[in-house]
Amino acid sequence: MHEISIVRNVFDTLQETYPDKFDQITKVQMEAGLLSNIQPILIQNAFEALILEEPGLADIELEVVQLPIIAHCDACGQDFEVVRHRFVCACGTPSKKIVQGEELQISKVEFFGN
């Protein structure tokens, strides 16, 4: 989708959240649900492009974890994985109660420190 602005947003958010130890960040993990239309390789490319502007970020490792779509079925009470955007439980009941898959967030930050 809009990978450059998303990557920019990642580091703006981190600077805002960790003003005192932003410069100690070594690794950032992002979670992107399949419904967020995020392609991990394009995020990496955008990150490389941002590093040209902000060389200081070159030492940070960025990991993008894609999360599958999980929905909850009220009929059988189970969660099921939505494959190929078919929102139908194995028991045959349609459901769009999304439990996971819309995420676009920073999930883990690692810092060098003591």
Added chain:
Amino acid sequence: MSTPKYPKSNQMSVGSIQCDNTTLNLLKANDFVAKAIREKLSDVLVINVCSSPGSGKTTLMQETGKRLSDKLNLAVLVGDPETDRDAVRMKEVGINALQIVTGGMCHIEAQMILQALDHIDLTGVDLLFIENVGNLVCPAAFDLGEDIRVTVLAATEGDDKPKKYPRMFLTSELMVVSKADLLPYVPFSVEAVTQDAREVNPAIDVMAISSLKGDGMDEWCDWLMAKVAEKKASLETA
């Protein structure tokens, strides 16, 4: 930005790592503004109308305005990458409309709506349409503070679209099949598109409409009137 002083974690042989498991939502800025819009427009039914370019959103708005002008107070915020052509078309038929020029952007963000609210008089308005930029991908991700999202799909676009653009149809309450007067001439099955859309969103309603010929317009206007009434009733009980 300041410069990190330490090497990449995977290259490090000494030192210690602290880990912070967190949830920092990257669309929080938009979602925060969308919430503010919802609070500001708490007594107006807001419908976000999405589709590809050229599906007939503006014509649908024009015809809806003509039919409902004596029953409802209606306004339209219309987004396009460039030009004010759509707002001009609305105003020509007497609709209270404001153009949002996104400056090339492929979707409307909540901040643009919030700013637009300062430039349109919504006193007494019951129903506000947001006519989004023609695009079935990006607008799906941006909450504009709407109550309902409606996706318009023209009969000429093909009945295989819902599964190709799942998030849009997943987040819509209603799919309007527009240009329905062309159905006899194009390979488009309302039944097939309904089935495709319901595999993504089992709860989606489907309506076939021809804005130009009038087919389905009564059903559409009744649906709108009922939704406005529902919104007003929810305010009274709240």
